[in-house]
Amino acid sequence: MTHTCTKVTVRQRAIRNDKISLYLDYYPAVRNPETMQMSRREYLGIYIYAHPKNEMEREFNNDMLNKAEAIRCIRVQSLINEEFGFLDKHxxxxxxxxxxxxxxxxxxxxxxxxxxxxxxxxxxxxxxxxxxxxxxxxxxxxxxxxxxxxxxxxxxxxxxxxxxxxxxxxxxxxxxxxxxxxxxxxxxLDKIECQDVKKEYLTLDEVKQLAATPCDIPVLKAASLFSCLTGLRISDIMNLQWSDFGIAPDHGYCIRIRTQKTKTEATLPISHEAFELCGEVGTGKVFKGLSRSMINYPLKNWLKQAKINKHITFHCFRHSFATIQIAAGTDIYTVSKMLTHRNVSTTQIYAELVSEKKRESANKISLK
Known part of the structure; x- marks a missing residue:
């Protein structure tokens, strides 16, 4: 499309109530790419006083005229770039x-x-x-x-x-x-900067301690421990179907999921112990009856009974899976894939947490 150079001028049109409406005049006319109609005028919805009575009204007029001029400059640039989206008022x-x-x-x-x-x-x-x-x-x-x-x-x-x-x-x-x-x-636009928040997690001993503690809601206990063993989020565990399970080429269990949060397609191997937490094989949802309300006060009560005093949420079970795996020697790339992270850098924070624990462990032995 060849575009003829168009002159854009701010013009004024007297209207009622002693006001003036500001509009842009295009010469020659430009074609609206949506309606294919030629257009010469674009009303800006900006109005000024026809006869300003005081300094405040004169200052208002100057401000509005400056705004109209700024829009005119933007329109000229758009015409040069052959971008006509501003013509589509609908x-x-x-x-x-x-x-x-x-x-x-x-x-x-x-x-x-x-x-x-x-x-x-x-x-x-x-x-x-x-x-x-x-x-x-x-x-x-x-x-x-x-x-x-x-x-x-x-x-x-x-x-x-x-x-x-x-x-x-x-x-x-x-x-x-x-x-x-x-x-x-x-x-x-400037983004809102996050502040660093300590990621709480359970050690392997604490997970075992939790597993040995009775829970008033069996499905909550099974889903929580399943998260510790797989790293799955609550949203993915709640949506997990029996049809998602399969047998991997190495004859072990695996699940094929599309994660709720990131929409990532993944096939994840799971341990026999994790599979046993799912209960008897059936149809439909695996953790039937599991609801988000359970991960609030019922979860807190269970943790309290297990004598775990950390501030643990259900999502912390995912952190626990990552830190336990890295502490056990699993490479960070594999852990990243198990967590369905898009970038290994996202997983790096867990490696840093484990490093802190290693430092604490090293300092516990002293000859003094």
């Missing part, structure tokens, strides 16, 4: 919130939480035209001060806010890729 009026909701259907639970926070932030209404750098920066500030959705008396933690904002920026990237946003807003 796209700008489309419901961004509905698009966000649609995207959550194929994503994990975090996306739904981020959607709920964003919906609260924009009070249930947001078009694509409203999604700009300023809005996204204000949403960042909102997340840093927001209350949790369920436990409204508690603030969203810094690391949770960082994860939520990262997910939101991922959505912006997809929308820009799909040409639903005019610019890559992420180029102008």
């Amino acid at each position: 796209k700008m009026k489309a419901d961004f919130l509905a698009y966000f909701a649609k995207m959550t259907r194929s994503k994990d639970q975090k996306w739904k939480v981020v959607y709920a926070h964003f919906s609260n932030f924009v009070q249930g209404k947001c078009s694509f035209g409203e999604v700009n750098v300023d809005l996204c920066k204000r949403f960042r500030t909102y997340l840093l001060n927001a209350k949790q959705l369920k436990h409204t008396r508690h603030k969203v933690s810094l690391n949770s806010a960082a994860g939520y904002y990262s997910t939101f920026r991922g959505l912006l990237k997809i929308a820009y890729r799909d040409k639903l946003l005019r610019e890559n807003i992420n180029d102008f």
